[in-house]
Amino acid sequence: MDLHPLVFLLLGIGTFILIYAILALSLNLQQGYTGLPNFGLIGFYGIGAYATASIIVQGINPIIGIILGMIIATVFGIAITIPAIRIREIYFAIITIAAVEIIRIIIRNEKAIGGEYPQLGIFNIPLLFGLDYEMHKIVSFLLLILVVICIYLILQFIIYSMPFGRVLKAIREDEDAVKALGKNPVRYKLIAFSIGAIIASLAGSMWVLTQRAITPDGIMPLWTFMIWIMVLLGGMGNNKGVIIGAIVITGIQQIVQELKFYIPTEVLDNNQIISLTWTSIGILIVVVLIFLPRGIIKERKVRGKDVEKTIKNVDGGIKGWIRLLLRS
Amino acid sequence: MDTLVTKKLSKHFGGIKAVDGVSISVKKKTITALIGPNGSGKTTLFNLISGFYGPDEGKVFFLDKDITNLKSYQIANKGLVRTFQLVRIFRNLSVIENMLVAPKRNYGDSFIKSIINFKKSIQEEKESYNYAIELLDLLELPHMKDEYAGNLSGGQFKLLSIGMALMRDPEILLLDEPVAGVNPTLANKIFDILINCRDKFNKTFLIIEHNMDVVLDFSDLIYVMNRGKIIAEGPPEAIFSNRGVIDAYLGAD
Ligand SMILES: Nc1ncnc2c1ncn2[C@@H]1O[C@H](COP(=O)(O)OP(=O)(O)O)[C@@H](O)[C@H]1O
Ligand SMILES: [Mg+2]
Numbered sequence: 015m016d017l018h019p020l021v022f023l024l025l026g027i028g029t030f031i032l033i034y035a036i037l038a039l040s041l042n043l044q045q046g047y048t049g050l051p052n053f054g055l056i057g058f059y060g061i062g063a064y065a066t067a068s069i070i071v072q073g074i075n076p077i078i079g080i081i082l083g084m085i086i087a088t089v090f091g092i093a094i095t096i097p098a099i100r101i102r103e104i105y106f107a108i109i110t111i112a113a114v115e116i117i118r119i120i121i122r123n124e125k126a127i128g129g130e131y132p133q134l135g136i137f138n139i140p141l142l143f144g145l146d147y148e149m150h151k152i153v154s155f156l157l158l159i160l161v162v163i164c165i166y167l168i169l170q171f172i173i174y175s176m177p178f179g180r181v182l183k184a185i186r187e188d189e190d191a192v193k194a195l196g197k198n199p200v201r202y203k204l205i206a207f208s209i210g211a212i213i214a215s216l217a218g219s220m221w222v223l224t225q226r227a228i229t230p231d232g233i234m235p236l237w238t239f240m241i242w243i244m245v246l247l248g249g250m251g252n253n254k255g256v257i258i259g260a261i262v263i264t265g266i267q268q269i270v271q272e273l274k275f276y277i278p279t280e281v282l283d284n285n286q287i288i289s290l291t292w293t294s295i296g297i298l299i300v301v302v303l304i305f306l307p308r309g310i311i312k313e314r315k316v317r318g319k320d321v322e323k324t325i326k327n328v329d330g331g332i333k334g335w336i337r338l339l340l341r342s
Numbered sequence: 343m344d345t346l347v348t349k350k351l352s353k354h355f356g357g358i359k360a361v362d363g364v365s366i367s368v369k370k371k372t373i374t375a376l377i378g379p380n381g382s383g384k385t386t387l388f389n390l391i392s393g394f395y396g397p398d399e400g401k402v403f404f405l406d407k408d409i410t411n412l413k414s415y416q417i418a419n420k421g422l423v424r425t426f427q428l429v430r431i432f433r434n435l436s437v438i439e440n441m442l443v444a445p446k447r448n449y450g451d452s453f454i455k456s457i458i459n460f461k462k463s464i465q466e467e468k469e470s471y472n473y474a475i476e477l478l479d480l481l482e483l484p485h486m487k488d489e490y491a492g493n494l495s496g497g498q499f500k501l502l503s504i505g506m507a508l509m510r511d512p513e514i515l516l517l518d519e520p521v522a523g524v525n526p527t528l529a530n531k532i533f534d535i536l537i538n539c540r541d542k543f544n545k546t547f548l549i550i551e552h553n554m555d556v557v558l559d560f561s562d563l564i565y566v567m568n569r570g571k572i573i574a575e576g577p578p579e580a581i582f583s584n585r586g587v588i589d590a591y592l593g594a595d
Contacts, residue, residue, distance in 0.1 A: 176460070177442070177450035177467055184432045184443040191430035194392065195444045196418035196510060197451065205453045317488040318438045321471050328464040 017148050025151045027268040029224055032158035034264045036217035038244045038256040039165050044210040045242075046251040046313075047173055049186030050203060051107040054094075055241055057114025058211045060233035061087045062218030064127060067136040067228050071129070080219040084212045090117075091211035092204060099203050111235060122230040135229030139222055154224035161220060162257070165213055167339055169253055172209070174316065175324050175338055182206050183251075247299050249309030258310050266298070267291050343406055345370045345514050345546045346422070351390050351400035352570075360386040362570035363400070368514065368563075371540055373547045375557040377581075378567035379590060384550045385427050387567070388516050392424040393417040405513065419446065421513035425520065427550070429499040431506070433492030437483060440491045440502060441474035442467070444509035470509070477505045480535060497524040501532065508539070514546040515539075522552060533560040558582065566590065 017025075037059060044050040062083035069079030090113075098109040121128045129136035141150040142157075173179035181202050184192050189199045222228050240263065248259025270291040274284060282290065302310065327334035344367040353361045361383045368374045376384050389395040391402050393414035401410045404422050412420075432440050447470075449463035450456045456463040478484045481501040486494060491502060500520055507515050517536075521529035537560065539545040551557045557564060557578065564581045566574040568590040574581055581587055 176453075176456055177447060177463060178453050178456055180435075180439055180443055181451075183435055183439075187432035187434060188430045190394070190414075191426070191432065192443070193394075193414045194418055194424055194426070194430070195506065196415050196423070196446055197443075198413070198415045313434070315436055315488070315490065316439050317436055318471075318475075319488075321438065321442065321467070325464055325468045325471065328461055 025155045028155050031261050031264045032162050033217050033221050035162050035257045035260040037241045038260045040210045040213035041241050041245050042256045048182040048206040050207055051103050052110050053107045054110035054114030055214055056233045056238040057117045058087045058214035059218035062215030063222045063228040066219040066222045070139050083215040083219050087211040087215035088208045091207050095207050118233050137227045139226035166253055249311040251313030252311045255309050255311035347403040349401045352398045359570045364572055366565050368548050370546050371544050372562040375561035375564045376550045382567040383570040384567055388518055423507045423510050423512035424516035425503045425507055427518040429503045431491045436488050437491050438487045441509055444506040445470045477508055481505050497528050517549045519550050
């Protein structure tokens with residue numbers, strides 16, 4: 015099959031955007047709704063990516079790798095959050111960033127995890143379903159769209175249809191008040207953090223399956239900050255907003271990256287183009303947050319009517335359920 | 343059997359004995375008031391009873407069970423619910439959502455249970471919702487239902503936090519200055535609501551109030567605290583003719 019080069023390019027950018035959208039959704043559950051500032055998000059992505067890559071190069075079914083990544087990410091997430099989850103947000107942020115740097119350094123140096131050449135990463139992941147290169151690109155893109163939609167719907171369901179989700183928002187607002195109402199915030203936070211870890215791990219697995227390689231540089235703290243920017247820009251506490259944030263930020267990045275093929279190096283060299291990316295993202299976020307301090311789409315207010323609708327939809331048979339799932 | 347009993351509770355912060363050997367008991371279906379000048383240790387006593395602080399010495403019994411070492415949320419789950427002097431609500435959630443965070447749920451409180459029994463958890467939600475609407479009516483807040491809680495006035499904050507506590511259908515409610523900063527008309531109304539809860543639903547109240555006059559009309563029994571100690575206890579008439587109490591107030595204010 016012959017894809018038009020522009021279509022090919024757009025599929026590539028789209029794939030990047032969708033992977034970041036998954037990560038932004040994960041951070042939004044943790045920070046946006048629950049108030050858990052995970053500054054080590056990319057480490058959980060790394061766990062998923064390396065677990066999946068290692069399993070695939072062993073010739074084992076990638077599904078096993080995806081599940082393994084999710085399990086390790088959850089266990090690791092609980093292990094670092096249990097000591098950190100009772101303390102103030104700022105310490106939580108520091109602990110997550112430190113713990114995840116440790117992971118990256120181990121991966122970079124340990125052959126058992128990081129592959130034959132751990133500094134370089136794991137390569138040669140086969141094409142999806144034995145497809146040819148172009149079909150692989152198309153299928154990757156469609157698969158990712160499906161994954162993003164599923165995660166989006168699940169998260170909307172947890173936050174807006176389950177009473178559980180409301181408690182997460184309350185914990186973000188005031189933890190002591192939640193305790194005074196008989197709920198143990200630690201339990202809720204562990205669950206929210208774990209769901210976020212599983213989603214981030216899935217993003218890593220999807221990266222490996224679609225991009226067919228993972229390098230230790232792919233889990234630098236820098237990428238966590240990128241995802242934070244997407245969430246802040248798009249709208250903390252709004253799942254649609256953070257997807258838009260991922261589209262805008264990744265879009266800018268990828269398009270400026272493309273520019274380097276059209277701009278002569280005498281005008282702008284590669285380093286200058288990278289600086290240009292960051293400068294434009296910086297200006298964008300300052301401008302947007304001045305005019306829209308809560309991001310492009312702000313958090314949705316849940317009114318009495320919304321609660322009534324949920325109750326009504328649950329009583330309304332299959333149709334009600336579909337409405338319940340799609341309403342958000 | 344008294345609903346709430348403390349035995350020689352003490353707590354000090356550095357050199358300050360904030361609560362010093364306090365023993366009180368609150369009878370079922372009463373409104374008991376805890377008064378005393380600022381800094382006399384009332385709020386600290388609430389924090390000790392509700393598990394937000396651990397006492398240095400002494401014990402707390404709720405319905406004859408020792409709850410001294412339970413965590414705050416476990417105590418709330420047993421039916422002892424408190425409000426805060428500086429009202430703590432969920433500012434960026436709507437008023438109705440604030441109310442709906444509160445109830446004790448058999449299904450909805452647990453993630454796994456509420457997924458397996460999602461329908462039942464929403465059945466619970468329906469009951470909570472109807473109850474919340476009823477309470478908002480009672481508290482004269484129905485028109486604020488969809489407003490951000492952070493946009494309420496000071497008095498409405500207090501009303502909402504009382505409403506949230508009532509959502510849990512507690513055995514005993516500890517209210518920390520529920521009418522401070524509230525205009526007298528509204529203050530009377532709040533107390534009428536509490537009396538209504540006491541008489542109709544057999545609820546018990548322990549209420550901190552800084553202003554002596556307010557409690558005169560509404561309380562069944564008064565404890566007076568000064569410098570961490572209980573200096574007097576009795577029905578309102580007796581308290582207000584007590585020299586020591588008046589001295590404590592005049593001395594402190
Ligand atoms: N967390 C705390 N740390 C240090 N000192 C405290 C703390 N809480 C209360 N205190 C002190 O304990 C005393 C009693 O305070 P409090 O219980 O708030 O009094 P009240 O509620 O009767 O006004 C005051 O001297 C206060 O400064
Ligand atoms: Mg006080």
